[in-house]
Amino acid sequence: MPNGAQILIDGLVDGGVRVCFANPGTSEMHFVAALDEAPRLRPVLCLFEGVATGAADGYGRMTGRPACTLLHLGPGLAGGLPNLHNARRAATPLVNVVGDHALRHKRLDAPLESDIGALAGTVSAWTRRTYHATELAGDVAQAVAAATGPPGSIATLVVPADVSWSEAAAPPAAVPAAARRGLVSVDAVTGAADALRSGEGVALLLGGEAARGAALVAAGRVAAATGAKLLCETFPARLERGAGRPAVERLAYFASGAQRQLAGVRHLVLAGAASPVTFFAYPGQGGALVPEGCAVHTLTVGAEDVTSALEGLAEVVGPGPSPVREEVVRPALPSGELTAESAAAVIGALLPEGAVVVDEANTSGIWLPGATAEAPPHDWLTLTGxxxxxxxxxxxxxxxxxxxxxxxxxxxxxxxxYTPQALWTQAREGLDVTTVVFDNRSYAILHLELGAALGPEQGAAGGARARRLLDLSHPALDFVSLARGMGVPAERATTAEEFAASLKRGFAEPGPFLVDCAVPAPV
Amino acid sequence: MPNGAQILIDGLVDGGVRVCFANPGTSEMHFVAALDEAPRLRPVLCLFEGVATGAADGYGRMTGRPACTLLHLGPGLAGGLPNLHNARRAATPLVNVVGDHALRHKRLDAPLESDIGALAGTVSAWTRRTYHATELAGDVAQAVAAATGPPGSIATLVVPADVSWSEAAAPPAAVPAAARRGLVSVDAVTGAADALRSGEGVALLLGGEAARGAALVAAGRVAAATGAKLLCETFPARLERGAGRPAVERLAYFASGAQRQLAGVRHLVLAGAASPVTFFAYPGQGGALVPEGCAVHTLTVGAEDVTSALEGLAEVVGPGPSPVREEVVRPALPSGELTAESAAAVIGALLPEGAVVVDEANTSGIWLPGATAEAPPHDWLTLTGxxxxxxxxxxxxxxxxxxxxxxxxxxxxxxxxYTPQALWTQAREGLDVTTVVFDNRSYAILHLELGAALGPEQGAAGGARARRLLDLSHPALDFVSLARGMGVPAERATTAEEFAASLKRGFAEPGPFLVDCAVPAPV
Known part of the structure; x- marks a missing residue:
């Protein structure tokens, strides 16, 4: 008879899970042992839980398949929570398998005992603890169904060690509840169509799945036919962009920029996006970004099918195909000083077709959208949470x-x-990742935020003690040394030419490569 | 008028907080700005929240003062939870200040919104959100009182950004509730004394504060007078040991070892420790470690004063002072192969007087207690949770x-x-820390646990896929490169002689130093 761990792995594989990003401990040893007989599940070792959960998020965003982590009790789950927070905001389908003490051990309050359910509840749409190996097949099927139900969410299954090691009759194949799209409201589509044809300033705000695939194509048709402005949320989970795709502007991070983008908009159609708000609150500023007098039209809510809704809308307002710019236009390779702006031009000049760009560049990234807008088609993944x-x-x-x-x-x-250990897994798995670290030796975004929070009248730069707490220059971090310490080849670039040469090497290298991109801090 | 951030910092300082381990974000910018006018509060920047919380734990364990962290919303707190779990188990007095969105911003469900209270509740004895700047002085005083109340616990104060930036009249000095020791039960002392004088096998199990200071001295007198075995919990928060201190055996991690230590014990007196249980459960084994027929005598519970109880007990059973070994006895410096055993001998031979030893060596650490037992007096801090x-x-x-x-x-x-970023803060603050990484290129403890979980009959070593998930050799981590990348000088040692030379350099170096200690894996 199989044991619980074997039943669990079979259930994951049956549910479509192919990869498990793992940082296991003792209570997961039967799961680890069972991998020997489970060639269809690929385990990927991560040296810190935050790497495992962030990797699962990236995997889920790119495949649409259920992503999976293996974590060790409450503290292991806790270490993974920051990136699970991002995954929740990205609506990534993701199953956490969290090992726990054997049921009979829990009352003993051993050192690792903690409230796993409370932790899981902060990020999970579905949480369950399995109490017997015979229940595991059903529970794992439900976990996968909960994670993959549209638009995608996090399911956490807590598996006590004795449930993993106990044997149970091999269960019949569990049939998870079919995950179905919600229907589309005809009224909502008609209302949006009326707004789009009103002749007043109209914008379409895309979020979630509307930023890619057939939904994005349909949104492009709507915009082309009606003159609507095409925006997407500030931090999309995955935005398809570049030549051949409709041009979409991301809503700016700071309120002043977003307000400029939304100025004059009288009708805002939300397609998979929430009504826009500022990232943070500031003294004397409101948080909502919808301009006064602007009507908000919600095309879909919750699990409703935003792709069908946008396609329906396109049929109504712009029945023909839309012309899209197919031509690749790249910036010229710059020379001389390496800055956030020249680095962005280098990236725009060299970005390979089909690239997946992961963007956590914050202040140094402000020139990137412009420099890559007409690059060959690529995907852009952002800091959703x-x-x-x-x-x-x-x-x-x-x-x-x-x-x-x-x-x-x-x-x-x-x-x-926060998560440098990811470089080791890049090397371990031989992954074709080129990492650019924008090395300005500063929490530059916080210098800006300090100014925004204090306002100019209070001496926006802050004093020496405050500034030191946002400074990364004493000592300077040597990312070349850090990367090599984890098996990733690396170079430092201090001019635009050096950066271009390093980036070319990174793209040519079949495995991972890191470029330490020395740029001045913006303040 | 001061703003909330200034009131908060004043309250922390008034409560005895002197250091704040910080990883701030936007919602903490007014706190950061207020540091300019608060010379009595030393901010220490950590590049990851788990470093901040672990550092606070270490600070609190060594000073008894309230430790403090500054963290950024739910995800920042979440990143710090694994080491807060350890701090909770160590009964470290610790105040978390967690910034949050402005109150009016919370309903907008901005990207960083999450359930901070649920996260805080998993580790905190006391959690509160402040809703108005006028309430901050009282709330911070209560937070400090809650954290420092015996035996010490975690208090989490959630401070919305608008509470930080709003002005309020400077409050009168807040008087926190006096934190008082509970009384001691005379019956418990008498019962323990009777057990100790029974002539049967007796052991005293020390935990928490009983492993140090006057409590430990009293425990030594009790043991000397009665012949009781002196044990302490497997993972004490802080154990004082070495020449001049009573010799205490830590209870072994694996059940078989602990059972040997407790064999023949008929009376077990618990002084600040819980009744012993195994760290994990295993198939076919019970979790409780008290031998059959052994009576358990609980000297103190909860906040009762274990020092007074042990001193009272010593007055009853052994009124005189006890002889302690004052002589320093060190192992000879070994030569040749570098192994966990020879490395331990090198450490025992060179450990400086007054050292604070932080032990997360797991498998490679098994020889350390013996090799350092009669070294000059030192403190030993362990993996409590x-x-x-x-x-x-x-x-x-x-x-x-x-x-x-x-x-x-x-x-x-x-x-x-899991937390290599701590090296950067070591360098930043010029801290006199010598770090030894036992570099066996393996999750060696998990190889042992895999065997323990599977049992010999199932092929205890596991197959190739399982073993690969516990292997750190592909690629090998280069800790010298990692340390230098964060500003910490480092060397690799591959023989006992090299290790001794490197360790001497580390102890001589006034700032941080890292030794990559190449040892074979135990399996």
Whole structure:
């Protein structure tokens, strides 16, 4: 008879899981042992839980398949929570398998005992603890169904060690509830169509799945036919862009920029996006971004099928195909000083076709959208939940998901230091990831935020003690040394020419490569 | 008028907080700005929240003062939870200040919105959100009181950004409720004394504060007078040991070892410790470690004063002072092969007087207790909660707490990779920490656990896929490169002589130093 761990793995594989990003401990040893007999499930070792969860998020965003992690009790889950927060905001289908103490051991309050359910509840749409090996097949099927139900969410299955090691009769194949799209509201489509044909300023705000695939194509048709502005949420999970795709502007991070983008909009149609709000609140500013007098039209809510809704809308307002710019236009390769702006031009000049770009570049990334807008088609993955340390792990999962595509991770130096261990897994798995660390030796975004929070009248730069707490220059981080320490070849670039040469080497290299991109801090 | 952030910092300082281990974000910018006017509060920047919380734990364990962290919303707190789990098990007095969105912003469900209270509740004895700047002085006083109340616990204060930036009248000095020791039960002392004088096998199991200071001295007198065996919990928060201190055996991690230590014990007196249980459950084994027929005598519970109880007990059973071994006895410096055993001998031969040893060495650490038992007096800090990645952060906090004392961090390679960013803060603050990474290129403890879980009849070593998930050799981690990348000088040692030379350099170096100690894996 199989044991619980074997039943669990079979259930995951039956549910479509192919990869498990793992940081196991003692309570997961039967799961680990069972991998020997489970060639269809690929385990990927991560040296920190935040790498495992971020990698699972990247994998799920790129495949649409259920992503999977294996974590060790409450503290292991806790270490993975920051990137699970991002995955929740990305609506990534993701199953966490969290090992726990044997049921009879829990009352003993051994050192690792903690409230796993409370932790899981903060990110999961579905959480369950299995109490007997015979229930495992059903529970894992439900976990997968919960994770993959549209639009995608996190399911956490807590598996006590004795449930893993106990034998149970091999269960009949469990049939998970079919995950179905919700229907589309005809009224909502008609209302949006009326707004789009009103002749007043109209914008379409795309979010979630509307930023890619057939939904994005349909949104492009709508925009072309009606003159509507095509926007997407500030931090899309996965935005398809570049030549051949409709041009979409991401809503700016700071309120002033977003307000400029939305100025004059009288009708805002939400397609898979929530009504826009600022990322943070600031003294004396409101948080909602919808301009006064602008009507908001919600095309779909929750699990409703945003692709069908946009296609229906396109049929009504713009029945023909839309012309899209097929031509690739790249910036010229710059020379001289290496800055955030010249680095962006280098990236735009060299970005390979089909690249998956993972963007946690924060301040250094402001020139990237413009420099890459007409590059060959590529995907752009962003910091959906604002929880730092996402970029490097996400690149691991994206590369595992898309073995034929180059992955480019663009990360700030501060962001890189939350989860640097991801570089080791890049090397371990031989992943084709080129990592660019924008090395400005500063929490530059926080210098800006300090100014925004204090306002100019209070001495926006802050004093020496405050500034030191946002400074990364003492000591300077040597990312070349860090990368090599984890088996990733690396170079430092200090001019635009050097950066271009390094980036070319990174793209040519079949495995991982890191470029330490020395740029000045913006403040 | 001061703003909330200034009131908060004043309250922390008034409550005895002197250091704040910080990883701030936007919602904490007013706190950061207020540091300019708060010279009595030293901010220590950590590049990952798990470093901040582990450092706070180390600081609190060594000073007894309230430790403090500054964290950024739910995801920031979440990143710090694994080491807060350890701090909770260590009964470390610790105040988390967690910034949150402005109150009016919370309903907008901005990307960083999450359930901070649920996260905080998993580790905190006290959690509160402040809703108005006028309430902050009282809330911070209560937070400090809650954290420092015996035996010490975690208090989490959630401070919305608008509470930080709003002005309020400077409050009168808040008077926190006095934290008082509970009384001691005379019956419990008498019962323990009767057991100790029974003539049957008796052991005293020390935990928490009983492993140090006057409590430990009293326990030594009791043991000397009665012949009781002196044990302490497997993972004490802080054990004082070495020449001049009573010799205490730590209860073994694996059940078989602990059972040997407890064999023949008819009376077990618990002093600040819980009744012993195994760390994990295994198939076919019970979790409780008290031998059959052994009576358990609980000297103190909860906040009762274990020091007074042990001193009272010593007055009853052994009124005189006890002889302690004052003589320092060190192992000879070994030569030749570098192994966990010879490395332990080198450490025993060279350990400086007054050292603070942080131990997350797991499998490679098994020879350390014997090799250092009669070294000059030192403190030993261990992995109280079993949540990995504690060692390097703990060393940061211990060194900040004890500027005159050398800190020795002993960490496994696997453990080091959960929180390597701590090395940067070691360098940033110029901390006198010598780090030894036991580099066996393996999750060696999990190889042992895999065997223990599977049992010999199932092929205890596991197959190739299982073993690969516990292997750290592809690629090999280069800790010298990693350390230098974060500003810490480092060397690799491959023989006992090289290890001794490197360790001497580390102890001589006033700032941080890392030794990559190449040892074979035990399996």
């Amino acid at each position: 604002g929880s730092m340390g996402q970029g490097l792990p996400l690149s691991v999962g994206a590369a595992v998901a898309c073995p034929g595509r180059p992955v480019l991770a663009l990360v700030g130096d501060g962001a890189a230091m | 079993g949540s990995m990645g504690q060692g390097l952060p703990l060393s940061v906090g211990a060194a900040v707490a004890c500027p005159g004392r050398p800190v020795l961090a002993l960490v496994g390679d696997g453990a080091a990779m």
